[in-house]
Each structure stands twice: as C-alpha cells, then as structure tokens.
Amino acid sequence: MVRSSHFSRLKTAQALRQQQKGSEGDIQNFDLHIESLNEHGQGCAQGPAKEMLTVPFALPGERCSAKGRLNEPLQLLKLHEVSDQRQQAPCPEYGECGGCQLQHMRYAEQVRFKRERLWQGLSKLINPEPKAKPKSKPKPKLGRKPSQNKANHPAFNSDVRSAEAISILDSSELAYRRRARLGISEQGRLGFRKAASNDTMSIELCPILTPPLQAMMRVLNQALATFPKVDWRSHLGHVELLDVEPAPLALLRVVKTIPQGAFEHLKTVVAEHGWRLAIQSQKDADIEAVLGELDSFYSIGRHTLAFEPGRFIQVNAGLNEAMLKQALQWLQLQSDERVLDLFCGVGNFTLPLAEQAQQVLGIELSEDMVSTAQDNARRLGVDNVEFMAANLDVGDALLSNDERLTESRPDVVLLDPPRAGAGGFIPTLLELSPERILYISCHQGSLLRDLRRLGQASYRLEKLSLMDMFPNTEHVECMALLRKG
Incomplete structure (x- = not known):
C-alpha cells in the first residue's frame, strides 16, 4: 500500500449516479475501508451500521471518502490510501463512459479477480449448502415411506478443485475490439452510452478499439462535425464499425434520409481512406453497399471465413x-x-x-x-x-x-x-x-x-x-x- 492525499484524475462523479427507484434516505458522506469486490468489480465496505456499501472504482485495501444513499452505489470522492493494484486509466473518458468498468485495475489483477469470481460460483456446485432441517418432522402419509433429508443438489463431480486449477486465456489489454456499435450523442458525434445512463456521450478516441477503428471513429466524427446544423440523431440510429477484410467497413443504420450534401461528404472521406461504406434502412432490411463490396471475411486457424456485416462475429x-x-x-x-x-x-x-x-x-x-x-x-x-x-x-x-x-x-x-x-x-x-x-x-x-x-x-x-x-x-x-x- 502507498499513501495518497488526493484522488487521481479518474472521472467518477456525474457518471455513477444511479437513478434507482425506491432508494431511501438522504445523501450521506462516508469514510470507508474497502474490504473486497462484488461480482461487478465494485469495492465493498461496511457502513456505520454494518450494512454493506458499494463504491465503484475502489479497490480492496483502499481507504476512501464517498457519498451517496445507502441503497445505491456510492460516488467515490477521494482516496486516502491507494492499492498497489491501482493504475491510471488509459482512457481519458473512463468513469464517464459506460463501456469499461475495470481500467483502474492493473490487468493481472483484473484476470485474478475474474478467475476468483468464477471459482466462487463453481465451488458452490462442488460443495452445495445442505437444506435446513425442519424443526419438526411432518408425519408421513399412509402408504408412503418417510423421505430422507438430502442436500439441495448432489455434489458436483469436478477435477477442478481450486481457483488455481482454472486456466487462463488472457488478451491484449487494449486495441483488441474489431467490431463496435456506436450511438449518436446530443452533439451529433459517435460514442458509447454514459455509465448508468441511456444517453450517448461523444468520444473521439476509444483505446480498446483496434487502430483502424480508432482512425475511422475519429474521421467520421470530424465529418459529422462539418455539418453542425444537421440533426444527426434524427438521421442515424447507430453506426457499426468493422475491422475485417478486405477493408474496414462503416455500416450506417439510417432511420431518416441524410441530406445529400452531408452524405456525399461522408462518402468522400470514407473513400479517401480506402474504407468501405454500407447502409441499412430498417432493422431487418437488407444491407446496401455504398462504397466497396459487402463481402467481408475474417481469419480463424488456417481458414478465412465469410460473414454478413451486421451478424455476430467474435470481437x-x-x-x-x-x-x-x-x-x-x-x-x-x-x-x-x-x-x-x-x-x-x-x-x-x-x-x-x-x-x-x-x-x-x-x-x-x-x-x-x-x-x-x-x-x-x-x-x-x-x-x-x-x-x-x-x-x-x-x-x-x-x-x-x-x-x-x-x-x-x-x-x-x-x-x-x-x-x-x-x-x-x-x-x-x-x-x-x-x-x-x-x-x-x-x-x-x-x-x-x-x-x-x-x-x-x-x-x-x-x-x-x-x-x-x-x-x-x-x-x-x-x-x-x-x-x-
């Protein structure tokens, strides 16, 4: 553990306010010692009345100040003691964007947390909790043998007997996502939903996207900004980006015809970068090629597989x-x-x-x-x-x-x-x-x-x-x- 008199530049406040119905009580301030993580990777601590409180972006062993209502995830205000598992988030929008939840955690710790969570679930299968015995045994009906007390489920037969026995396939921490579906913000820019919200926020750079998709996102946002009077939210339902062969593809879900001048500009900037462009006018309608061919491929093992844009592939x-x-x-x-x-x-x-x-x-x-x-x-x-x-x-x-x-x-x-x-x-x-x-x-x-x-x-x-x-x-x-x- 190292000490810190201030909380890092991690954004938390506005994005983490949960709008949950039925929350009780006024907003309170808390000084907490984080003891563990819940299944969502949020810090857990005991409140003043021994109630369990959750603090997103807090790590076990940390001491922090937080505020909020008892029945909601709290807002992290300041760290007084910082875990050595904490890192500076690589994304400047982290905390406000709802796409990632664990960027404040070193990658090795992320994997360890996920494996431990998986083991906790498996261990309940291997060693199920027995049924509570009734206080008094009911009398058996005539002609029936009395039932015996049994566990809820028979013990699960497993060669995996510890968290360490669960093997790990890890990944590149960043620049791994080759497919992304983006919404349109109020400012008419591409982005992801805000944390705990259905609103889309403008994002210029997403470091988990592959480099070609990062470039495509930046260029498309610049193109949209060229026409500030166009209400892009009324014209585009979403934009799907694909980093596949033979070239990256932008698939526009068009819900209202885009003004001709703006659409021609989009086509021009996409063509300048050698990318492909397609549109879809309804959810289940056919996809129409605008620039380049629709035929798309990805590699797996020794094979190159064709797939239809808009359909599932592993990201x-x-x-x-x-x-x-x-x-x-x-x-x-x-x-x-x-x-x-x-x-x-x-x-x-x-x-x-x-x-x-x-x-x-x-x-x-x-x-x-x-x-x-x-x-x-x-x-x-x-x-x-x-x-x-x-x-x-x-x-x-x-x-x-x-x-x-x-x-x-x-x-x-x-x-x-x-x-x-x-x-x-x-x-x-x-x-x-x-x-x-x-x-x-x-x-x-x-x-x-x-x-x-x-x-x-x-x-x-x-x-x-x-x-x-x-x-x-x-x-x-x-x-x-x-x-x-």
Whole structure:
C-alpha cells in the first residue's frame, strides 16, 4: 500500500449516479475501508451500521471518502490510501463512459479477480449448502415411506478443485475490439452510452478499439462535425464499425434520409481512406453497399471465413484464435469421431473441427448464417461437414425429425450458446449422451446452471478455463470440458 492525499484524475462523479427507484434516505458522506469486490468489480465496505456499501472504482485495501444513499452505489470522492493494484486509466473518458468498468485495475489483477469470481460460483456446485432441517418432522402419509433429508443438489463431480486449477486465456489489454456499435450523442458525434445512463456521450478516441477503428471513429466524427446544423440523431440510429477484410467497413443504420450534401461528404472521406461504406434502412432490411463490396471475411486457424456485416462475429480476434487452439488441444479429436457443433454461426469452430474429425454437423438458428456457413465449406473444399438451421431452445424436435442425429449419435458436442445458455437443449443433449462436451460460455450464471444439470447426469468437469474476451470490463467468458462417467 502507498499513501495518497488526493484522488487521481479518474472521472467518477456525474457518471455513477444511479437513478434507482425506491432508494431511501438522504445523501450521506462516508469514510470507508474497502474490504473486497462484488461480482461487478465494485469495492465493498461496511457502513456505520454494518450494512454493506458499494463504491465503484475502489479497490480492496483502499481507504476512501464517498457519498451517496445507502441503497445505491456510492460516488467515490477521494482516496486516502491507494492499492498497489491501482493504475491510471488509459482512457481519458473512463468513469464517464459506460463501456469499461475495470481500467483502474492493473490487468493481472483484473484476470485474478475474474478467475476468483468464477471459482466462487463453481465451488458452490462442488460443495452445495445442505437444506435446513425442519424443526419438526411432518408425519408421513399412509402408504408412503418417510423421505430422507438430502442436500439441495448432489455434489458436483469436478477435477477442478481450486481457483488455481482454472486456466487462463488472457488478451491484449487494449486495441483488441474489431467490431463496435456506436450511438449518436446530443452533439451529433459517435460514442458509447454514459455509465448508468441511456444517453450517448461523444468520444473521439476509444483505446480498446483496434487502430483502424480508432482512425475511422475519429474521421467520421470530424465529418459529422462539418455539418453542425444537421440533426444527426434524427438521421442515424447507430453506426457499426468493422475491422475485417478486405477493408474496414462503416455500416450506417439510417432511420431518416441524410441530406445529400452531408452524405456525399461522408462518402468522400470514407473513400479517401480506402474504407468501405454500407447502409441499412430498417432493422431487418437488407444491407446496401455504398462504397466497396459487402463481402467481408475474417481469419480463424488456417481458414478465412465469410460473414454478413451486421451478424455476430467474435470481437476479439486474438482471443478467438487462442480459443480455437485450446478447444482442439482439449478435445484431441480422433479421425473416426463425429462432432455436433451447436450455435455454430458461420462455422467458426465447425470448419477447423472438420480437419480432425470424421464428420461434423453444425446447427444454427439463423438460416442466413447457415447458408453462409455452407458457402464457406464449399469455398474451402471441406466436404465432411454439414449445416442445418434449427431452434436449439426446443431441441427435442431434432431427435424426432432429423435422422442425422438419430442414426449416428455424436461422440463430441461443442456448444457456444448466447448469454441465456443452452437450457432448452440440455435434455436433448443428455439423450444424445456424447462422450465429451465442450461448453463455451459468455455468461457465468447460465454456464453454472447448465453444468449443474450435466453433473446430475453423471458428467464430470475435467477442465475449466477463464477466457478474457473483454479486458477492462466485468464480462467473463469460459470454456469447460466435461466427460461422461
């Protein structure tokens, strides 16, 4: 610990006022000793009445002054003792912008915090709390045997028995994000939402974006500023920036026709930098190319995959490569094994898996993404892979309607679901009964919920990895390998 008589230039005040209904009491001032971090990375301290208070941007071991209401996150005013894990945030907008939550924390500590949080959740599966015994046993009904007291859930079978046993895939701390969706501020500039607000703030530089996107954001903001009388918020819903091949792309969601002079100027500055430009007039409308072709590509493993702008791709290219490499290392696929790839997208995992397996079937909800995945397979000459469109939230229909699953059950299932997890498919997954399951998750809560159900069906957690797809944020992505028996 080092001492400091002042709080650094980190912006906190206006951005962190929570507008929560039901907050009670007047604003109070507190002198606090931060003891721990909550799940969002906010500092936690005991208040004067032993109540738990939260202070965003405060770190364990720090002493600080803060103010606010008891039922809200407090506003950090001044640091009196500073943790050696604190750093100067690399972004000048940090604290006001809502995009990042952990830039004040050294990167190694960010990763340690996320791994510890993951372990705390897993440990509750491994050692569940027993049910509270009733004060008096109810009399059994006639003809029924008295039930025995049991824990809420059977103990979860796991080879991962400590936080240190959770492996880590870390990332570049900055300049990692190759895709960003930006709003329009009141000043008519691109930016992200303010912390604890739906309002968009103007941002000239975002250090977590890749250098090409940083340059594109700066140039587009200059172009918008050239026409101060244009109400850009009435014309643009959002702007999506993509750092992909063959050149960076700006996708404009146009909700009202842009004045011709302003639009021609946008086209000119985009063309001068060799970038591409496209527009979309409605949420689900077709995307129209304005400058350059719409065809877009990204690399993964030895493959270059096509995708449709506006559709999902992993935003962190380096972590995506590391994630694939680890998946292949963990699975150790044999040439006679069959693989089922769920939530497969355009083939991000499916096509590399097909290099090692006998056959791979990829399933995705979007028919457009399935069509793109099929085109990728044909273009790359991969002939031992199939794709199909299906709603995986109602997986029971697949077994009864598709002979590709009933005739040749998969040896391995890889699933990469959205934040809600794979709860709707778990019963079908258990009926398929694969030898190994590789679960890639972007939400810790849904992962742990689904792991519990798989554990109850005699699957053992063999490996678990924290994957830091989004450095400087609270978000956690994980990879889990489960084996039957």
